[in-house]
Amino acid sequence: MKVIAPNGDKLNLMPLNIGPSHGATHGCLRYFCALDGESIVATVGEIGYLHRGFEKMAERGTWQQVVPYTDRLNYCSAMMNNIAYCRAVENMFQLELPERTKILRVIISELSRMADHCICVAAAAQDLGSTTGFFYLFDSREMMMVIWEKLTGARLTNSYARIGGLYRDVYEGFEEDVLAVCKQAEKNLSDVHACFDRNRIFLDRTVGIGAMKPERAIQWGWTGPCLRATGVASDLRKDEPYYDYETYDWNVVTGTAGDVYDRLMVRLAEIEESIKIVRQALKRLTPGPIDIMDPRIRVPSHALAYQDIESLIGRFKSVYEGVRVPAGEYYYGFEAANGELGFTLVSDGSGKPWRVKVRPPCFTQFAAFHELVEGSMLTDSVATLSSINIIAGELDR
Amino acid sequence: MNFFETLFPVLETKFNVEKDASAHWDHSVIAKASVLRDLITFLKNDESSKMEMLLDIVGIDYLGFQDYESPRFAVEYVLKSISRPGNRVRVKVFVSEQDLEVPTISNLYPIANWQEREVYDQYGIIFTGHPDLRRILNHVEFEGHPLRKDYPAHRRQWLSTNDFLLPALEKRLESKGYKVVERSKEVLPNEDEYLTGSIQE
Numbered sequence: 116m117k118v119i120a121p122n123g124d125k126l127n128l129m130p131l132n133i134g135p136s137h138g139a140t141h142g143c144l145r146y147f148c149a150l151d152g153e154s155i156v157a158t159v160g161e162i163g164y165l166h167r168g169f170e171k172m173a174e175r176g177t178w179q180q181v182v183p184y185t186d187r188l189n190y191c192s193a194m195m196n197n198i199a200y201c202r203a204v205e206n207m208f209q210l211e212l213p214e215r216t217k218i219l220r221v222i223i224s225e226l227s228r229m230a231d232h233c234i235c236v237a238a239a240a241q242d243l244g245s246t247t248g249f250f251y252l253f254d255s256r257e258m259m260m261v262i263w264e265k266l267t268g269a270r271l272t273n274s275y276a277r278i279g280g281l282y283r284d285v286y287e288g289f290e291e292d293v294l295a296v297c298k299q300a301e302k303n304l305s306d307v308h309a310c311f312d313r314n315r316i317f318l319d320r321t322v323g324i325g326a327m328k329p330e331r332a333i334q335w336g337w338t339g340p341c342l343r344a345t346g347v348a349s350d351l352r353k354d355e356p357y358y359d360y361e362t363y364d365w366n367v368v369t370g371t372a373g374d375v376y377d378r379l380m381v382r383l384a385e386i387e388e389s390i391k392i393v394r395q396a397l398k399r400l401t402p403g404p405i406d407i408m409d410p411r412i413r414v415p416s417h418a419l420a421y422q423d424i425e426s427l428i429g430r431f432k433s434v435y436e437g438v439r440v441p442a443g444e445y446y447y448g449f450e451a452a453n454g455e456l457g458f459t460l461v462s463d464g465s466g467k468p469w470r471v472k473v474r475p476p477c478f479t480q481f482a483a484f485h486e487l488v489e490g491s492m493l494t495d496s497v498a499t500l501s502s503i504n505i506i507a508g509e510l511d512r
Numbered sequence: 513m514n515f516f517e518t519l520f521p522v523l524e525t526k527f528n529v530e531k532d533a534s535a536h537w538d539h540s541v542i543a544k545a546s547v548l549r550d551l552i553t554f555l556k557n558d559e560s561s562k563m564e565m566l567l568d569i570v571g572i573d574y575l576g577f578q579d580y581e582s583p584r585f586a587v588e589y590v591l592k593s594i595s596r597p598g599n600r601v602r603v604k605v606f607v608s609e610q611d612l613e614v615p616t617i618s619n620l621y622p623i624a625n626w627q628e629r630e631v632y633d634q635y636g637i638i639f640t641g642h643p644d645l646r647r648i649l650n651h652v653e654f655e656g657h658p659l660r661k662d663y664p665a666h667r668r669q670w671l672s673t674n675d676f677l678l679p680a681l682e683k684r685l686e687s688k689g690y691k692v693v694e695r696s697k698e699v700l701p702n703e704d705e706y707l708t709g710s711i712q713e
Contacts, residue, residue, distance in 0.1 A: 116682070116692060116694060116695060116696045117692075117693045117694035118685060118690045118691060118692050119690065119691040119693055120689075120690055121688070121689035125693075126690075128685075130678060130681060130696055132677075135674075145674070145677075147677040147678075147680075147681055149681055156685065156688075156690070157681060157684040157685045157688060157690070158681075159680045159681050159684050161674075161675050162648065162649065163647075163648060163649040163650060163651065166649040166650065168658065170634075170659060171658055171659055171663075171665050172665070175665055206537055207536075207537060209537075333564050333565055333594050334565075334621060334622055334623070335622055335623050336565055336566055336567060336621070336623040338565075347594065349594055349597065353597075354597030354598055355597065355598050441536070442578075443534045443535065443536045444534045444535055444588075444602075445535070445536070445537045445538060446538055446567075446590050446600070447538075448592070448600075457567055457568055457590065459568065459570045459588065459590065461534075461572055463577055463578045464578070465578075470570075470573075472568065472570040472571075474568040474590070478626065478627075479623050479626075482623055482625070482626040483622070489688075511649060512649070
């Protein structure tokens with residue numbers, strides 16, 4: 116395509132399609148560039164290749180039946196999405212959860228955050244040609260996956276939170292497993308830093324690439340590690356604390372330049388902060404109930420259902436009719452691994468949600484992708500794309 | 513004091529908004545579409561609110577909602593403040609089925625561009641003045657608006673090809689000040705070319 120540039124130059128641009136099925140477009144997305152030589156002049160993105168109609172499906176079932184769908188949003192930190200959704204619904208009931216549940220949810224959230232950040236940085240390392248960094252990070256992630264397996268029976272799309280409690284209590288030996296993961300993750304982190312910190316190839320590929328200004332990031336609705344990498348200390352765990360996050364000793368990590376390097380390093384530093392939180396939370400963990408005792412909200416356990424008729428009725432009603440969430444509309448934002456995961460819930464007072472709208476954090480990040488890569492080289496777009504951690508499951512829903 | 517209690521009287525006198533009775537757990541106001549742009553501009557820039565971030569635009573279809581008699585659709589804007597953490601407000605605009613029009617706010621928040629496209633895609637609500645109102649999540653050949661309550665969830669549609677992104681790319685180039693003098697041959701493909709793919713030369 117022949118164009119005249121704003122400065123009067125005549126250019127012959129080459130349109131180049133990347134994705135939806137390409138090693139660098141994690142998940143499934145597509146961008147289309149106009150190239151001048153090797154530099155990108157303009158690019159447009161197309162999403163929706165993984166659109167499965169989450170929001171339509173959520174309207175068909177009961178409130179509890181949405182929980183396993185939420186695993187499929189950000190499948191790299193599946194249980195965190197459960198927790199976010201359950202917390203949104205619990206807020207509509209204005210429930211106070213048992214202490215043990217809150218602490219377990221913090222531990223699971225932070226482990227999920229670590230796993231998510233591990234995947235993001237590992238995939239970025241792989242895209243930049245560092246298979247070693249990839250395996251260091253996947254090592255500790257694999258240990259977390261083994262915990263998930265023991266805890267929920269699944270590795271990837273595991274669901275653990277329930278409205279008003281948890282699926283079940285943790286298994287024997289959970290604390291030791293988590294501590295072992297923390298130790299291994301620290302070792303792997305130091306290995307990864309040894310790999311990257313003074314690595315000329317890595318620095319050349321990441322420093323100053325795909326930079327974003329803080330004001331612009333806010334206008335684009337960026338949240339989470341990508342916003343913090345630009346230098347804005349915005350974290351819902353500090354700003355609007357839930358599950359007693361204000362009582363843990365940890366820091367909000369921020370970057371300075373908002374480039375690929377900062378985005379990856381903020382994630383690595385956040386893993387360290389999450390390890391701190393997990394260790395403190397484990398010390399607070401004391402035996403106790405994990406579910407609230409209200410058959411209208413949390414289905415009674417099997418043990419109770421086999422003993423008395425009320426609990427049996429409670430189980431039937433809960434499964435057939437669903438939880439009757441008070442009528443009204445509510446938006447709740449939760450600090451997920453990728454940023455603010457928001458749920459807009461509309462209830463008409465029945466057992467089925469009227470509307471469930473997800474605010475996926477990476478939607479806003481990919482919407483700004485053209486601003487990050489225009490003017491840079493085609494290869495830099497690959498590094499940029501992996502640093503904003505697009506998870507097609509939540510991008511397309 | 514809660515920030516909303518000080519903010520609401522200002523909004524009430526300036527923009528004639530009402531409190532949303534269905535928001536029991538957070539703050540929401542109902543506004544008329546005619547004042548929407550001014551209201552959002554005020555919320556974004558004024559010292560008393562400073563809602564710098566547009567988190568989400570949500571479409572809602574109330575067809576068949578219990579005891580409900582107002583316009584069929586609503587569009588909800590979820591805003592939050594970064595400089596005053598914890599301050600959040602939602603703005604709701606009702607849209608009737610005959611009208612289906614809401615003014616765009618994509619020049620106030622760049623992210624609104626994609627979020628409005630999503631609401632258009634799922635509900636068919638037209639955002640007047642939007643620079644590029646195309647489908648986003650659903651396929652380019654898709655017919656209908658799937659999140660409307662009268663769209664059956666099990667309906668299947670035959671969709672054959674990728675979105676032909678060249679016109680969008682040209683638009684993007686033109687918005688950056690480039691002038692397209694010779695278009696690629698593949699911009700407007702015929703039926704055979706759709707099946708053989710876009711790369712010809």
